[in-house]
Amino acid sequence: MDLTIGQVAERTGLSVHTLRFYEKEGVLARPPRRAAGGHRLYAEHDVEWLNLCVVLRGSGMPLPEIRRYTELARSGAGTEPARLELLRAHQQRLRDQLAELGRCMDVITHKVHCYEDYLAQHDAAQ
Amino acid sequence: MDLTIGQVAERTGLSVHTLRFYEKEGVLARPPRRAAGGHRLYAEHDVEWLNLCVVLRGSGMPLPEIRRYTELARSGAGTEPARLELLRAHQQRLRDQLAELGRCMDVITHKVHCYEDYLAQHDAAQ
């Protein structure tokens, strides 16, 4: 039932290095247990938590804020409103970012069309 | 008709520092002319070019690639196919990124709903 750091790396897409780094940064709800020889032992829920963190990171949440969210979750009951607020704020930022990227996409698509038209014209002339 | 670096900063949203930095990085089609005292003099088309660069950067294109695009544009006629290819590649990356961010948004929205439901339940129980 326990997973090695390598197995967790495989299941989260994070590198072994990054997993240790995240642990140091307080991204894990609690540090994993250790085997006799000092090797980390992860549980399934650690993987789930990390996969959520991957989503948060992948959408641009900075590590300190992920740590804050983790701390709230670690504190347990009563912190739900704060957690909700944090997620909502991130959701809004993400919405804004999507809108901004959409505008960028429009500009780029327009540029692409300009070049396509130009080249179509140019090729036809030959 | 000429613009100072400060005016260009205002019109592009870039800082004066960043404008000089971009110039050093070869992001400008050609370095701006200089006034008698050595101050940079920008033309309107520099602002347009920079605004395109802002869009490219804002959508995640790294500076070396922007420089490459700039160099192609500087080389003039004949480089249009290469420019088109570069833009198309970026467009594809942007599409992928938008899709990825959309998936992140779905996960986060789901999380938000979980908390909302939980809190609604919790509040009703009081």
Next chain:
DNA sequence: GTAGGAACTAGAGTCGGCTCTAGCACAAGC
């Protein structure tokens, strides 16, 4: 002519987020 703000240069510093190194311990398969 002088004060204050804007611009100049070269180069150093910062920041976030990894990523890698060194040197060593442990473990699994033959």
Next chain:
DNA sequence: GCTTGTGCTAGAGCCGACTCTAGTTCCTAC
């Protein structure tokens, strides 16, 4: 029992993209 791979720690290094500093010069308005 030995090799090969995986893991451990602490800490250094790297990368991209700015961002700022120091020391100086230039322009504008009084």
